[in-house]
Amino acid sequence: MTTPPPSPKPRRGPGRPRADEAEQGPGAQERIRVAARAEFAARGYDKTSVRGIAKAAGVDPALVHHYFGSKDELFAAAIELSMEPALFVPAILGAGPDGIGERLARYFLGIWENPVSRAPLLAVMRSALTHEAAAKVLRGLILRRVLERVAADLNVPEPTFRAELAASHMIGIAMLRYVVQVEPLASADPEEIVxxxxxxxxxxxTEE
Amino acid sequence: MTTPPPSPKPRRGPGRPRADEAEQGPGAQERIRVAARAEFAARGYDKTSVRGIAKAAGVDPALVHHYFGSKDELFAAAIELSMEPALFVPAILGAGPDGIGERLARYFLGIWENPVSRAPLLAVMRSALTHEAAAKVLRGLILRRVLERVAADLNVPEPTFRAELAASHMIGIAMLRYVVQVEPLASADPEEIVxxxxxxxxxxxTEE
Structure with a gap:
């Protein structure tokens, strides 16, 4: 999945687009998704509204409801947009078991080192810790979309459990390095961590 | 450090104790510490006040200020009260390097399995993710009081960095198992995780 620019089409005039303009189709859907990620990252789960996402995407709130139904579904879409590149690149899982740990560690740290992807991931962690609704969305999404797809490629007993242990380590490193910023971990060379x-x-x- | 009961002395009458009663001394200090832990656990960093902690401890707010100075110092005291038993039991670090990983994993999971200690630890994680002031307190406390004391007993290069990597794994497991509650990790037997x-x-x- 690629990330389109927030406003793909030039507008005829200045100001907010009107709801009766041609806004539908996959372009608008992608714009809403990108706007949702930015809004949740900037404001957190609690203060983000469907109306605010609609405004940022330049569409009518009714169109947001039409495509995504509810705030929780928008949150799920925002998480998916942030996490898919981090976990499904074929270079990590497709190249077989040799070196999979190193590839995964390096890619995960790369996502967190980049401020553009770090902000939404931080927002997801914050929201999951403070709002049960957000934790529930994350739980469903992590389990169904991320960990089970990773686990499907693994040749170990209880592959989902193993994938969760690996994920837990990377999440904990993100928490201590980027949130609490405890030294020397916060300033360590990523390659030393890898x-x-x-x-x-x-x-x-990989090991039984 | 042992945990005293919240109200060590029987009162003469019903209702809140008055500020001019004999409340000083280490008994009151401990009571304030325990009350701070309970208040931060129940309300989070943002909604906890010095006044609320004083009320819960049955002392005058001036006495809380006298012993702890500020809300951040109370937060630090509450964290210390929650974490010290988890990391400084001589049974874990004092028995030497053999089996230290297993003892640490089992003890850490035990703390999280117990709802009494889980609540304040969750509050600490929530606060650190949502309030920079709380993250700063945690950073100072983790670095100075916990990790450096653990690292002092280790015989590896960069012992503090190693201790942080171990801590990050346990923190990430706590996040996925107890907060997000992703399966099968959330329902796994603690011994399977250990x-x-x-x-x-x-x-x-232990390994170089």
């Missing part, structure tokens, strides 16, 4: 963590992920994902 | 995680902690804490 070197120590890769064997752990490799063991969880 | 069996897989112990070798990871053992490697971080």
């Amino acid at each position: 070197a120590l963590v890769a064997p752990t992920l490799q063991r969880y994902l | 069996a897989l995680v112990a070798p990871t902690l053992q490697r971080y804490l």
